Amino acid sequence: MTKDITRGGQFIVKETKCENVFTPEDFNEEQRMMRESVKEFVDKELWPNKHRFESKDYGFTKSSMQKAGELGLLGVAVPEAYGGLGMGFVSTMLVCDYISGATGSFSTAFGAHTGIGTMPITLYGNEAQKQKYVPKLATGEWFGAYCLTEPDAGSDANSGKTKAVLSADGKYYAITGQKMWISNAGFCNLFIVFARIEDDKNITGFIVENDPSNGITLGEEEHKLGIRASSTRQVFFNETKVPVENMLSERGNGFKIAMNALNVGRIKLAAACLDSQRRIVSKSVQYANERIQFNTPISSFGAIRTKLAEMATNAYVGESASYRAAAAIEDRINQRIEEGNSHQEAELKGVEEFAIECSILKVAVSEDMQNCADEGIQIFGGMGFSEDTPMESAWRDARITRIYEGTNEINRMLAVGMLIKKAMKGHVDxxxxxxxxxxxxxxxxxxxxxxxxxxxxxxxxxxxxxxxxxxxxxxxxxxxxxxxxxxxxxxxxxxxxxxxxxxxxxxxxxxxxxxxxxxxxxxxxxxxxxxxxxxxxxxxxxxxxxxxxxxxxxxxxxxxxxxxxxxxxxxxxxxxxxxxxxxxxxxxxxxxxxxxx
Known part of the structure; x- marks a missing residue:
């Protein structure tokens, strides 16, 4: 049977047959083994140490990331030529899904490093840049961070004021500016930095090694509602010298890099909310079965059963939609490779094609995750409000998911806006x-x-x-x-x-x-x-x-x-x-x- 590969956004005007969607039941043997390996890592290394993440043990976050690197989990999406496993898009989603179940702190560190820290070089870097940096990032020898947001440039990312000035001899750029909310800043080895050259309309991307003697200083760790052991700092650049060969892609291409990185980040964020929901449902069911009130387990009460059913339903639906979209992206990537595109071009265009679905998933799954955690607290009652149970930290960690990778309000408007633009271009009738x-x-x-x-x-x-x-x-x-x-x-x-x-x-x-x-x-x-x-x-x-x-x-x-x-x-x-x-x-x-x- 020939698989019918649709374009992004076409679902709204086209009937899809069930045979043409990928589901978690379709995982192959390699993917099932990868899932079990990731779950074992989380259950052995992360879940028993949740208290260390909640007590802001940034060093433990870093050491956990290093262990993930030793297992090859940081290089799942990296081509084998640069030290990674070179697995397909669905497999990278699977790892992001199951590695995120224990704590938002590690999930954020993992996502920032593998996604916006490593991926821009993998997909936009030249061969020399990829050979120099990606193998270190794929193994966890080095960690990456992403410097886009500024005090006056959040959702309007292209309005950043950080400047890059070419030296008189043309050998380097001097970068000066302030970045904020930078995940992994406290232990990263390099930054992907976006700055404006002269009065360019669009910003430009640079690979900047983290050398404090080169005009780089960090603010104190931010004290946050959730993701407490995710290192989040401001980064200040003062005449930081960056060799011209460390410009990422072309001059003025930074905004495009940033937007495409966000597309991948959005669908990966949806994946990162899935196992958290599964674990919250499981913990809630177990508590409801054990908690006795009025001489009966509270799991026998209709109000509790309703909550559990709704929580599980949303988790199942989010999982269904996330892997449907991931496989559609992988199909499009493979199709482009068969047509002669490079890996870089194929992956960039494959994800960009389904930017509408990426925004949809980011909104839907992040909000279901928040609701799931909220209902988990409610089922636990007073104990749910206590740090002695995992519910309150899950609720706090869930809150950020509606903000980063573009707020849910921005993503809602993007989804419809991109669909209309596709219609105007003739891509979707x-x-x-x-x-x-x-x-x-x-x-x-x-x-x-x-x-x-x-x-x-x-x-x-x-x-x-x-x-x-x-x-x-x-x-x-x-x-x-x-x-x-x-x-x-x-x-x-x-x-x-x-x-x-x-x-x-x-x-x-x-x-x-x-x-x-x-x-x-x-x-x-x-x-x-x-x-x-x-x-x-x-x-x-x-x-x-x-x-x-x-x-x-x-x-x-x-x-x-x-x-x-x-x-x-x-x-x-x-x-x-x-x-x-x-x-x-x-x-x-x-x-x-x-x-x-």
Whole structure:
């Protein structure tokens, strides 16, 4: 069977078949072995020492990173030619996923080093730069950090004021400026630094070795709500000399480097939230089974069972969507390599192609992670508020995930904005399907009751109708505001929530349909319940956000017509019993005493 490789963002206008998505059940033997190795490292080296991370033991973070380097875990994404394992994108996601389950402090150090510390050189460096620096970074001999944010340049990254001035003899640049919130600053060996040359429109990237005698000073460690043992400092450059050969890529290409690094960082951040959710669900189930109130385990109480079912559902859905997107990226990378692209070009373009999905996942999974930790505290009750249990640190660590790699608000607007830009370039046909939806609003509805005898037949029809609801709102927004749409942020946020819920709900349905075909429906009845439960919530969210959009876009007869269309697009024929679905999910969790999907 030929695999149908879609373009990024096409999911909103194209039906995807379950055979064309990758799921965690599809891990090959090498990936399963890698998963077990990473879990063993976390359970042996990190989880028993959570207290050291919470007590701001930065030295322990560094030594743990060195151990990860010795195991080859820092070089999973690095080509073998530069000392890495050269594994595919899905495998790099898998490692990022399972290595992040114990503590946000180590997860942040790992992500900053392997992603924004190493990857810019791997993907944008010339051969000499890669030979000199990447093998050291891949093994943990050296650690990297990424200097982009400044006091006046956060979300607007290209507005940085750090300057790079070419010396009179043309041999080096002198970099002067201040960077802040720099992860790994306290123990890194090199920085990826972004600075502006003269009055260039765009910033430029540089590889800067960390030498205190070369005009580099560090601020004190920041005292943070969470990720307490992640070294986070300000970095000051004062006439720091950087050889001209350490310019990364071309002059003025820094903004592009920064944006592409963030695309990878966003999907990896989603992965880094997954095992934390699994572990929180498992700890919550175990506590609920052990905690006796009114002479019975609290896991027998409906309120607790509801929480556990919702927590597990969101973890399952996030996992489904993350690996779906990761495999789509890997497919695109492999396709480009087959077409003659270099590894650098293929990976850059492969990830850039799915920037919409990367932003969607960053938002959805980070928010589910925060909610999961919050409900974990609630299940533990008073003990959840105590440092003696892992819930309060999980909640604190989760909070940063909605901020870094671009705030969730920025990513929401980016997702829709990038989709519209793709449509304008002809990469995704939004206009044709949106016009069809507009025509459908004027047609007489079909009142025949369809045959929903096959698994997910109604659910897949609902997904199709939800896509129409998005196209109705987004199409009207583009028609009304055109290029000025980006100024209407509240409308973009509403449309983005619709887009996010469609992708997440569809991903869960596709994964579940695929494994049901392989194992039989009875064997995966809990997964079926989770997919149906999530879709039920998605319909409500999309209905609410679409109403907000319609109210902002239309009045009178036009508004009434769009609201009638929305009711048509969000209507169930057979409304699911969500309490029964939750009970199916919770029963298995409680019986297995852990997250078991």
């Amino acid at each position: 939004l206009i044709g399907p949106a016009m069809k939806v507009a025509d459908e609003l004027l047609s007489i509805p079909d009142f025949d009751v369809p045959d929903y005898s096959e698994l997910f037949s109604e659910e897949k029809e609902i997904i199709s109708k939800l896509k129409k609801a998005f196209l109705m709102v987004a199409g009207s927004a583009v028609q009304k505001y055109g290029p000025d749409l980006e100024k209407h942020q509240a409308l973009l946020l509403a449309a983005s929530d619709m887009l996010i819920e469609i992708y997440m709900a569809e991903s869960a349905l596709l994964r579940t349909e695929k494994i049901a075909k392989a194992k039989g429906e009875e064997a995966v009845k809990e997964e079926i319940a989770m997919a149906q439960l999530y879709l039920y919530h998605a319909v409500d969210i999309i209905s609410l956000r679409a109403k907000e959009g319609i109210a902002a876009l239309a009045e009178g007869d036009e508004q009434r017509m769009m609201l009638m269309g929305l009711r048509r697009f969000t209507k169930y024929t057979n409304l699911p019993n969500i309490n029964a679905l939750r009970e199916i999910i919770a029963s298995k969790l409680i019986d297995k005493n852990e997250y078991c999907f």
